[in-house]
Amino acid sequence: MSFLELAHSRKSCRCFSTKPVPQELVQQIVEAGMIAPTGMNLQPFYFYVLNDLKRNQELFGQIEEPLKTKVPGIVNAPLNEMSQHSTYDAPCSIFCCLTNAQSNTKEFDLGIAVDHMMMAAESLGLKTLPACLPVVAAKEHCEKAIGMEDGQSLFIVLGIGYEHETVKGQAKEKKKNLVKFL
Numbered sequence: 001m002s003f004l005e006l007a008h009s010r011k012s013c014r015c016f017s018t019k020p021v022p023q024e025l026v027q028q029i030v031e032a033g034m035i036a037p038t039g040m041n042l043q044p045f046y047f048y049v050l051n052d053l054k055r056n057q058e059l060f061g062q063i064e065e066p067l068k069t070k071v072p073g074i075v076n077a078p079l080n081e082m083s084q085h086s087t088y089d090a091p092c093s094i095f096c097c098l099t100n101a102q103s104n105t106k107e108f109d110l111g112i113a114v115d116h117m118m119m120a121a122e123s124l125g126l127k128t129l130p131a132c133l134p135v136v137a138a139k140e141h142c143e144k145a146i147g148m149e150d151g152q153s154l155f156i157v158l159g160i161g162y163e164h165e166t167v168k169g170q171a172k173e174k175k176k177n178l179v180k181f182l
């Protein structure tokens with residue numbers, strides 16, 4: 001498959017199956033993140049991997065209320081009849097943190113690294129959901145739950161898993177007028 005085909009096949013997954021993600025695939029995904037380019041090669045990020053469905057259910061179950069109250073209109077349908085517990089029901093989550101490295105390009109660097117991980121996951125037959133709302137709603141709770149080290153700050157959670165077979169998410173319509181060839 002060409003890279004463009006792979007990129008077209010990626011879409012955010014909001015209903016994961018309970019099927020576990022093999023640890024060796026998670027290793028490949030985080031490797032793809034860690035080798036991403038960064039400003040001045042500072043790699044101003046750190047990843048906490050929780051590859052355990054039950055522990056993810058527990059954590060995201062605990063933040064269900066703040067998610068609903070602090071983020072009104074959260075994307076929540078049609079998954080919950082089918083999903084195991086929570087809006088964020090991936091069996092594997094990567095908590096992506098920024099470090100206190102002296103860098104002007106931290107968020108940009110982390111965005112590239114997360115994209116590397118999403119595309120690596122896609123190439124391995126997995127689906128992903130980049131999610132900032134758990135951080136908006138319950139940053140401190142999540143940071144405590146993952147035992148985040150001092151000097152770091154949780155920025156985004158990347159959910160990874162196999163798509164639930166009965167719910168196939170639709171590819172989002174994308175704007176096409178975002179480029180001018182000069």
Ligand SMILES: Cc1cc2nc3c(=O)[nH]c(=O)nc-3n(C[C@H](O)[C@H](O)[C@H](O)COP(=O)(O)O)c2cc1C
Nearest residue numbers: 010011012014075129130131132133134156171172
């Ligand atoms: C930085 C970032 C944060 C996001 N946060 C959330 C989120 O918290 N919850 C959610 O359901 N989707 C989240 N998304 C997914 C977007 O809604 C999704 O990428 C967008 O609608 C386009 O759909 P697609 O990913 O299927 O192409 C996020 C995406 C990005 C890039």
